[in-house]
Amino acid sequence: MDQKNEALTGLDEPDAEARLRKDGPNEVAEKPFSFPRAIAKRLWEPSAWILEGALLLEIILGKGIQAGFIVLMLLFAALNGAIQERRATKVLHSLTDELEVTATVMRSGEWRRVPARELVVGDLVSLSGGDLIPADVQLLQGTAEINESAITGESASVARKVGESAYAGTELVRGDILARVTATGSASRSGKTISLINKSSAPGHLQQLLGKIIGYLAIVDAVLAVILVATTLIRHENLISMLPFLAMLVIATIPIAMPSSFAVANSVEAKVLSQQHILVSDLTGIQEAANMNVLLVDKTGTITANKPSVVGFHNLSDHPDTEVVQMALTATDQRKPSVIDKAIQNYAADQHLDALPQTSYTPFDSSTGYSEVAAQTATGAATIRLGALKRLQHVTKTADMPADLDFSAGRTTAVALGDTLLGVFILQDQPRPDSAAAITNIQSRGVKVMMLTGDNQKTAAAVAKDVKLQGHVVSYSDLQDDTPIEELAGIADVVPEDKLAIVEKFQKAGYIVGMTGDGVNDAPALKQADLGVAVSTAVDLAKRSARMVLMTPGLSSITDILDSGHRVYQRMMTWTITKLSRAAQLSILLTFGYLIFGFLPLTLNAMILVAILNDLVTLVLGTDHTTISYHPEAWNMAKLSKSAGILAAGWTVAGFGWLLWLIHIGLNAGQISTALYCFLIFSAMLTILMTRTKKTYWTDHASHQVNEAIAGNTVLTFILAGFGWGVAAISWQLIAISVVLTLVVGVILTLLSTWIRKSI
Secondary structure: OOOOOOOOOEHHHHHHHHHHHHHHHOOOOOOOOOOOHHHHHOOOOOHHHHHHHHHHHHHOOOOOOHHHHHHHHHHHHHHHHHHHHHHHHHHHHHHHHOOOEEEEEEEEOEEEEEEEHOOOOOOEEEEEEEOOOEEEEEEEEEEEEEEEEHHHOOOEEEOOOOEEEOOOOOOEEEEEEEEEEEOOOOOOOOOOOOOOOOOOOOOOOOHHHHHHHHHHHHHHHHHHHHHHHHHHHOOOOOOHHHHHHHHHHHHOOOOHHHHHHHHHHHHHHHHHHOOEEEEEEOHHHHHHHHHHOOEEEEEHHEEEEOOOOOEEEEEEOOOHHHHHHHHHHHHHOOOOOOOOHHHHHHHHHHOOOOOOOEEEEEEEOOOOOEEEEEEEOOOOEEEEEEEHHHHHHHHOOOOOOOOOOOHHHHEEEEEEEOOEEEEEEEEEOEEEEEEEEHHHHHHOOEEEEEEEOOOHHHHHHHHHHHOOEEEEHHHHHHHHOOOHHHHHHHHHEOOOHHHHHHHHHHOOOOOOOEEEEEEEHHHHHHHHHEEEEEEOOOOOHHHHHOOOOEOOOOOHHHHHHHHHHHHHHHHHHHHHHHHHHHHHHHHHHHHHHHHHHOOOOHHHHHHHHHHHHHHHHEEEHOOOOOOOOOOOOOOOHHHHHHHHHHHHHHHHHHHHHHHHHHHHHOOOOOHHHHHHHHHHHHHHHEEEEHOOOOOOOHHHOHHHHHHHHHHHHHHHHHHHHOOOOOOOOOOHHHHHHHHEEEEEEEEHHHHHHHHHHHHO
């Protein structure tokens, strides 16, 4: 395309400002969070329907107190979910404000970058592959390949040419265009704020695992319910009165609040990361960081400063050096130069050379590997190409490479005139001063760091050695299925489409793969990676595809991501193991207690109190102290089952012993229920302290908020049981005995768990 664009002008700044005041910013305000609406939504969902059905039964049966407790449970569940949604929404909105789309626009005769929200109708914008279309536009120059799935749902890209429209929020996959803004904000076709935040993402590995466990718990509950119903019918007891109890058993044992608990745990760390200049565009990426054991890193712009300069030039033709350099300059992008373009422009400027007149220009495209310009040379009109040496060698007459051409000295960029290769530039991009230390820190965390680069093997090996990457560098063509990943420091001769294949290859081998990237062709690999990280210079499409965006250059921030991942992992494992062990204990105690002793050992009121007080602590788990692990976490069913199984078995055996003793001393059913309620609450609070650390719980202290929540639950249980509020009153001595029993069993289980961890 002609870059002079004499006939294409943008708005004057005063005119643009006036239109912005008249039409408003290029955005549509999202519906603000409504606490009442969030509560109402949680009162109309399947888990609420179960409780509401139980509530109707209790009202019909005339059990006002029990009905009141079910109302309490309904309100608590709704309030709890609404509070967690508000916390997550607040964080996501703050991240949306920080991670905004910008656009290149001509104002008062100059090209400049402005926030997309400041665009107005009539603006002239320049868009390249990797940009998000910031408003509805009409193409004036160039052709574009656009992904319109955001508004049409169709995944296949569509072609757009001059005179046709493109719409806000769609992705410019390939092309370099000039366009005029035709509609903004709510007047645009999509009518949605353009955001890089991915608010509806696929669940992470740990959530998928726990989803399976929830399914197993549902099956167990169904089996237990059938047993209870059958037993009730055989004993000719009132089945209707049993139904509210069964409904509450389902609510108490299946971790329905798991998704919102994960969202809150992740959003707490997303806020921490934003303060460390790391923006999270997909919350599940945080928990994946704890499991990541391979990190694929782009060399250019991540390991290096992405400020290459020409350190050597080799003329392969009979043309004078200055003429070859001038042709290379002519083939660079004058409007939006890449870092390679800038390096050659600076090299030409040092020789006081100007570009030749152009008649058309095609920017660099990774599918071809070069840019192309039609220009007027001394001998007439000609086509000049500038790009990767290997790509140009395929479309030109291959010249003999000079013997002194050292490919390990840096990156090669070639220039060709027609079908003749004219010369080769050697560009060098020095590693960032902090790269070696950052890579060493990441590797010390048990993560294998591997460099991906389009450079040749010799150049890549030299860079890998400088930044202390462990292993050797191989060319992508030499990468075999049985190549041990532990022996690789990097992969050279990688073209953009190879990156996705590399990510998939390592994932199939069982690795949890992280990747950094910045370009439009990195987007598929960033999306495929378990943890895709867009670097600070990334295009919008790469940012949208990644789960995190670094706002500062270099790799130093990766360790902050790992730390957040381990904190989320530890807190959610505390929640999960506690929830699973308590669910198993409660189900077994109540079901077999009913089968063996002939009565339900826990009243409906007491069960609701157990469910509420247990969940109260989850509200503050995000504040808990954690110990950072210096190795990737290994999430698996066996690990969860073993940890939860030991605790469930221990507490269940102790619970049956407690029940037998309570029956032996002659307590009535109400008093037995209260005494069991005390044991369930005290043991649940102690289980949280036990599961939150790999040390003995008395040597590793929780945060003030967690301790206060546990202390509050304990004191409230003392008061309710001692004074008989909502439950039958029992003696203070009996409450104290339940505390002692809990502490003794807790110490035994802690020592047993510690011994098992050391022995395996």
